[in-house]
Amino acid sequence: MHRGLKISVVIPCYNEEQGIRQVLERMPPYVDEVVVVDNASSDGTAEVARSLGARVVYQGVRGYGAAYKAGLPAATGDIIATLDGDGTYPSDAIAALVDHLEDNGLDFLSASRFPLSDAGAMTFTNRIGNWVLTAATLLLFFRPIRDSQSGMWVFRRTVLPRLRLTSDGMPLSEEIKISAIRNPSVRFGEAHIAYRPRVGDVKLRKWRDGFRNLWFLVQMRFTR
Numbered sequence: 001m002h003r004g005l006k007i008s009v010v011i012p013c014y015n016e017e018q019g020i021r022q023v024l025e026r027m028p029p030y031v032d033e034v035v036v037v038d039n040a041s042s043d044g045t046a047e048v049a050r051s052l053g054a055r056v057v058y059q060g061v062r063g064y065g066a067a068y069k070a071g072l073p074a075a076t077g078d079i080i081a082t083l084d085g086d087g088t089y090p091s092d093a094i095a096a097l098v099d100h101l102e103d104n105g106l107d108f109l110s111a112s113r114f115p116l117s118d119a120g121a122m123t124f125t126n127r128i129g130n131w132v133l134t135a136a137t138l139l140l141f142f143r144p145i146r147d148s149q150s151g152m153w154v155f156r157r158t159v160l161p162r163l164r165l166t167s168d169g170m171p172l173s174e175e176i177k178i179s180a181i182r183n184p185s186v187r188f189g190e191a192h193i194a195y196r197p198r199v200g201d202v203k204l205r206k207w208r209d210g211f212r213n214l215w216f217l218v219q220m221r222f223t224r
Contacts, residue, residue: 002030002095003102008077008157009091012067014039016085017048019199023083024052027091036085037071039063045085065172069165081154086198088121089152093193097154106189107159108180110145111152113195121195129210136214137174140221143181146190148174149213159186170209171216178220 001007009031013020020036027034036049037057046056059070072080079098083089089111101109114130116122122130134148151173163179163186165172180186 001032002079002098005079005098005102006032006077007079007081007094007098008033008035008075009081009083009094010035010037010068010071010075011054011083011085012037012039012064012071013041013045013049013085014062014067015041015043015045017041017043017045019084019086020045021048021052022087022199023085023091024049024054026087028094030095031081031091033075033077035071035074037067039067061168063168064170065165065175066168068172068176069168072160072165075157078157079154080157080160082152084151084198088196088198090194090196094154097191097193100189100191101154101156104189105187107187108153108155108177108189110147110150110177110188110190111154111193112147112190113150113193114147115192117194118196121197133174133210133213133217136217137178140217141178141181145177145181148177150177152193153177155180162186167216169212171213174213174217175220 034054036054037059038046040060049056057070057074059067081094130149137148138144162183167175180188
């Protein structure tokens with residue numbers, strides 16, 4: 001627990017046997033529950049996660065969003081934090097993010113990777129793609145966000161039923177933030193974290209996923 005709050009961490013994983021081991025071995029002791037979503041992995045991701053004390057939820061529908069839609073409702077903590085299974089997001093920052101959430105009376109806190117603490121943690125093309133999508137979010141929704149594509153969030157579990165999550169793919173990372181921002185009962189904020197180089201193979205298909213994220217933003221703005 002941290003500040004009297006039960007902390008759950010949810011981690012979506014697809015073939016992250018190497019990365020998830022490092023992530024779980026570095027998990028802070030104040031984290032009460034870790035839910036690893038095995039997104040139909042073909043390696044030993046699930047076995048490694050179980051051996052290190054995580055609760056594994058299986059999601060046979062492939063996709064980042066599908067994994068989160070299975071994992072988030074399974075968490076039981078007062079606070080839910082999210083990480084990737086590749087070691088890029090810092091688990092040691094969870095306590096500071098919870099402090100920021102509590103001290104500022106927020107309900108949903110998104111961890112911003114920018115400015116990058118380690119320039120080598122993200123390729124130049126990925127940085128350009130993030131800039132385009134974050135700028136598009138501002139133009140479409142009139143709300144400045146420093147990092148619309150961040151995959152690390154800390155939020156109160158009571159907020160989850162108020163968030164409309166529909167995407168089974170990468171766009172869920174932007175959808176969850178926009179859903180929080182557009183809900184007048186949800187107090188939203190951002191705080192900086194130190195993003196790190198990933199462990200293991202890259203799963204992101206940058207051009208395909210980037211265009212899908214951009215099209216999803218347009219659809220979300222004008223048809224939902």
